[in-house]
Amino acid sequence: MPTAFVLLDDQSPLITYDDTWAYGYSWGDDTISYYYRGTFTVSAQPNAQSATFSLNGTGVAVYGSQRFNHGEYSVSVDGQTNTADGYSSTNAFQKALFTQSGLQQGMHSITITNTGSGNKTDFDVDFVTWEFEVGDDSQGLLSVQVQDTDPSFDYQPASAWSDSPSQAYMYNNGSAHATSVDGASVTLTFTASDVINLYGTAGPSNGFYSVSMDGVAGDTYNATRYLTSYQNIIYHANNLGPGEHKLTVTSQPQAGGQYLNIDYAEVMVLTK
Template sequence: MPTFNITLENTSPMIRYSKNWKAGTSGDSSADLYSESTFTLCQAQGDSLLFEYYGTAVTVFGAHRSNHGIYQVTLDNGQAFIGNGSGPDAFMQNLYTGNATLGPHTVSITNQQDTFFDVDYITFQTSVGQDGEDLIVNTFQDNHPTFVYTPDSSWSNSTDHLSWLSGSTAHSTSDPSAIATFTFEFLGSHKTGDAIALYGPVGPSGGQFSVTVDNNSPSSYNANQQFFKPREILYYAGNLGNGTHTLRIQISSANLQTLVIDYADVYTTASLGGSFLVDKASSSSSNASPASSSAPDPSIMVSQQSKSSTGLIAGLVVTSALALLATLGCMYLVWRLRRENKNSNPVLPFRPPTTSSAIPYTSFVGSSSIVTQYNVPPSAATGTTGHSYHASHNVPSSSGGASSAVSSTRAVVPSTSGYMPQGKRHVTNLSSGQVTESRRDSEAYPPQYTEGL
């Protein structure tokens, strides 16, 4: 069967304190280290609290501090547990854990010394339905039709800190004759709910009230606290079984204190005939318009808890992790590709051309070609004339970004100067029109003169 935990803060009316208990204040420098920055404490031997619940395991949380002492805990009149809260400061500590079979239980705690003892919060484990089922939790706002307030004139829709409450709505009263009833009937063919939790605020103006389930005896509680806190569990009941149930709430204070109702949670399963409240819209009258039959009721909230939700969360976590790894991998590949491209296309330093008065040249730049003419004086010793060689260069054209083959002609012209530039002494394969230069061709040498030797 679905198992879940209920947590009661120290200010919940479900925890009944003896008269000497008081709320911890901000004057304690460690107040913020408690859950929700609140705690309830006592200081006298014999101060006690009582807590009743329907479930199995129960755990009491509080603080270990140097000014705390010995306390005693009893579960269902069983063997007493003796604990010691003295020690270095440590907060939200497990002061006691008890285990029992599913059913109604009572926990009592008593301070054994004239030292401090405080309570932070209490959790207990409970369950509904059968094994393997999903837990269905339906939330009813105070303005849902399943809540009936009588007389209507005794109830108000305004209260202190209304925006702090669920849906910013609430019903409040100070009239002891005023009664609120809540019936677990949210579908015409499904009237069920195995457990219920009633929520409302507590504070300085909170009053005493009683709760009756079906035809059982009423139970009394107190919503009066030193500080205001919204959304506290005013009442919880379990093991109600299949069928229709009615909760009856009535304030019992007569000194202008108030009772405020915020919302109620109903816990059920499919085996109990329970279903989700969103089905209410689809089960509307056939005379209703499509818009009205499909619109959800704003006073209803639905949640589902099941073991399968753990697998879903794990799947989402794994998927998110894989997506993150894939993104990082892509970023790394792009970075590496850019780095390789940068390394494969190094930017070479500019090397100015070597000029010499012995090798004049002129350049002609046309619209689609570049022609460069070189006049190189021949060697007087060889006496050769009329020799020439041709080299072909690919020069980009001015249209479309295409390239065209442009021929540059270098003519060897006789000269009377009688010298040959040494940088051209290694030119070969002139007859085939190909030019092959050795590494030394790129070096500049001063001209060597032969005249007068």
């Protein structure tokens, strides 16, 4: 059967960090350009900081750097803990700090914890990936982009949404929809698909949002980050099965000026 993968930048709202993780930025680290998309999220307080995410798949990898001030860390997969050391006398970037394959296709929970000590207390996340299987051996996957302006996106109420967000040129195809209204929602209807990636932004002007798929309530995510990051995956699902599906995303700001920004969707369709 086809095997596909998803890549989440460290800024994706699908990764949840404890409050004491910090954003890596260019005026704080002159090696920032060596990281994927020029960002990373760093922990400098061992045993007090964890990052978590969930996946539906068969394999997972966590990428970050190995540096002179990096130490031990652990990665737990469904409660089974693996330990490793991120120290290196010379800097190494976009390194696979943890990989695991051969998982049964299904939901899995991942927890990353900084366990360093002494003068080796740092650990950073650059991006994570996971693999998943869909369909059968006779099928392939075709990827189709659906822009935010496509009529398959239904924004409700229409008056709560703007189609002229700031920095529009940073979005895919130069367009996006945005709302700061609590309870405003967008529903994407798509057919005969097995995988969906929804893209948006994470940043200081973004907030909480909830998702539901085919009427079943899902998780709530927090898109608030230190700096704005565009074209991030803000929702992913796979193995949806054939037929029509409806993904609904609802804005749930916790303060004024917190937006939900919708950029585009990537729909993957099984082919014969």
